[in-house]
Amino acid sequence: MLILGIETSCDETSLALIKTNKDKIKTIKHITYSQIKIHQPFGGVVPELAARAHLEKIIPLTQKIIKRKDLKKINLIAVTKGPGLMPSLLVGVELAKTLSYLEKIPILGINHLEGHIFSIKNIQKIKYPALSLIVSGGHTLLVLIQKPFRYTQIGSTLDDAAGECFDKAAQFLNLGYPGGPIISKIATKWRNAHKNKKPSIYLPRPMLSKNDFNFSFSGLKTALIYKLRKEKFPLEEVCAEIEQAIVDVLVQKTMKAVRSYNVKSLLLVGGVAANEFLRESLKKQAKKSKVNFFVPRKKLATDNAVMIALAGYARWQTLSQEQKQKAKKYSLKIQPDPSLSLK
Ligand code: KG4
Ligand code: ZN
Numbered sequence: 001m002l003i004l005g006i007e008t009s010c011d012e013t014s015l016a017l018i019k020t021n022k023d024k025i026k027t028i029k030h031i032t033y034s035q036i037k038i039h040q041p042f043g044g045v046v047p048e049l050a051a052r053a054h055l056e057k058i059i060p061l062t063q064k065i066i067k068r069k070d071l072k073k074i075n076l077i078a079v080t081k082g083p084g085l086m087p088s089l090l091v092g093v094e095l096a097k098t099l100s101y102l103e104k105i106p107i108l109g110i111n112h113l114e115g116h117i118f119s120i121k122n123i124q125k126i127k128y129p130a131l132s133l134i135v136s137g138g139h140t141l142l143v144l145i146q147k148p149f150r151y152t153q154i155g156s157t158l159d160d161a162a163g164e165c166f167d168k169a170a171q172f173l174n175l176g177y178p179g180g181p182i183i184s185k186i187a188t189k190w191r192n193a194h195k196n197k198k199p200s201i202y203l204p205r206p207m208l209s210k211n212d213f214n215f216s217f218s219g220l221k222t223a224l225i226y227k228l229r230k231e232k233f234p235l236e237e238v239c240a241e242i243e244q245a246i247v248d249v250l251v252q253k254t255m256k257a258v259r260s261y262n263v264k265s266l267l268l269v270g271g272v273a274a275n276e277f278l279r280e281s282l283k284k285q286a287k288k289s290k291v292n293f294f295v296p297r298k299k300l301a302t303d304n305a306v307m308i309a310l311a312g313y314a315r316w317q318t319l320s321q322e323q324k325q326k327a328k329k330y331s332l333k334i335q336p337d338p339s340l341s342l343k
Contacts, residue, residue, distance in 0.1 A: 001075040001316075002028075004066065004099070005309025008092030009084025009112045010138065011035040011045045013057040015065045016305035017074075020313050023124065029065050032304050033057045036177065043171030044164075045137075051087030058095050072103045077331075078312020081109030082340030083138070089336035100331045106324065107331040108312045112303075113139065113342045114151075116269040118314060119296035119307035127264035127292060133254045133282070136270035136303075137163035137178065140250075142213045142257050143342060145267075149318065151342045154257060155213025162246050163272045165217035169224055169242050173235065184275055187243040190236035191277075199237035201227060203245040205252075213257050220245055247278045255285050265292040274301040 005016040014032040018025055035053045039045050066074070079096035082089060096107045113134055117123070128148075134141040140162045142155035160168065163180055170179025175186075190199075204223050206216045224242065227233070250272075258266055266286045272278060279295050286293035300307055319327065 001313065002073050003076045003078055003309045003313055003316075004074050004105075005305035005307075005312060006077065006079040006092045006096055007112070007115070007303055007305040007308045008054045008058070008088050008095075009080045009082070010088060010303060011039055011050045011053075012303040013054050013061060013091075014303060014305035014308075015061050016309050017065055018306065018309045018313065025310065025313070027306055030304065030306050031061050031064055033061060040177045043177050044167055045085070047085045047087055050085060051091060054088055054091040058091055062095065062099075071099060071105075074099070074103070074105050076312055076316055077105050077107045078110050078308050078315075079107060079334070080112045080115060080308050081334060082112065082337035084112055084336075084338060086336060086338045089338060093334060093336045097332050097334065104328070105331070106328040107334055108315055108327060109334045109336075110308050110311045110315070111340055111342055112308075113141070113143075114149075115307040115311045116296075117145075117267060118311035119269055119300040119304070120267060120294045121296065122294065123310075123314075125292075126267070126294060129261060129263045130265035130267060131254070131257055131261060131263040132267040132269060133250065134270045135162045135250060135268070135272035135278075137161060137167060139270065140215050140217070141342070142254060144257075144261055144263070149315075153342065154261070155215065155253065157215040157217060159216050159218040160221065162215070162217055162250060163270070165220055165246060166242070166272070168221050172221070172225060172228075173238065178271075180272055180275060183239045183242055184277065186236055186239040188277065190240045199233075199241040199244070201233040201238055201241050203227070203241050205245055205248050208249060208252055213253055213260075215249060215253060217246070217249075243275075243277055247275070247281050250278060251281050251285055254282065255289065258286070258289055258291055263291060265294060268293070268295045269301065271302040274298045
C-alpha cells in the first residue's frame, strides 16, 4: 500500500509517504516544516499564526511529496483528526478531503496521541500489557495499553504539560522557544562538567508523594520564578535543576505505574521523548525492573506525519472489507476534533 500521512495539529506542517508490504514498511518521503521561528517571539504557539503558516505551506509541501499524476497511486490517506488546535487541524483535514475527492482515496482520521505511539519502530515486538508515557507540549499522560488499540488513561497532568513546563521556564529565562531542547543542551553541558554534583538551586518535585498517577508542573514554574526573584543562581545550574526535577517526576511516577500494573513493556513517546536525559533515565529504570523499553528515533519523537501514516496503516489492517468500503464512503465527512481523547 502507498499511504500519505498528514499532520498539522500544532506548529509543524508535516507530510509523509510510506510504502507497506505486510510487515515491511518503508518511508518514501517525509517533509516537516517547523514554525519555530514564527512562534519564537511569543514563547509559545499562537493558534492564529500557526493556521496561517499551515495554509501557506501545505500546498507547496504536498507538491514536493507527490505529483498530481501520481496521486491515484495512493491507497490511503491518514490525517491527524485531533487532539490539537482547531484552525491547524482544519488545514490538514481539508487537504485530505480535497485529495480524497480528486482520486476517491479513503481517509482515516488518526488520533495524534496514537500517532505518537506508532512512532516506535519495533511496535510489533511490544508485549502486553504495556504502559506508555506520552509527553509533549500539550500532553503528559500515562496510558495503559492492555492490547493493541485498547487504551486506558491512568494518569495525566492536572495543569501544564511537561513540554509546556520546559517552554514556560525557557521563556521566563529568555532562552527562546521551544524550551525543551534549549534547556536540555545547557543542562547536559553542566552535568557533564560537574559529575555527581548537585545544582545550587533546588526545585520541588511536585505530586511525588501523592498516591495516584497524575502530574502537575505549573508549581515548578512558579517555584522557579520565586526562587530567582529572591536570589541569583548560575543559568547552567538552573537549567540542570529544571531538567532534573521534570525527569525525576516523570520517571518516578511512570515506574510506580509500571509496578502497579505489572506491565511487560514501557513506551516513551511525544516531543519530550527527544530528551536524552529522560530517555536514558527511564531506560535504566526499565532495565532494573526487567521491563522492555521502547522509544522512537529522536526525529520521530516530535510531531511528524510518518507516525500518522504508520498509525493509519495499523488501523487500516484491523478493518474488515465492509468497514473499508464504509471508510471510503464517509471519507469526506471526517471532522477535526480538538479535544479527541485516546480511547
Ligand atoms: O509532540 P510535540 O512535537 O508537539 C506536541 O504535540 O505538543 O512536542 C513538543 C514539545 C515542546 O514543548 C518541546 O519543548 C518539547 O516537546 N521538546 C523537548 C525536547 N525536544 C522537544 N523537551 C525536552 N527535551 C528535548 N530535547
Ligand atoms: Zn505531539
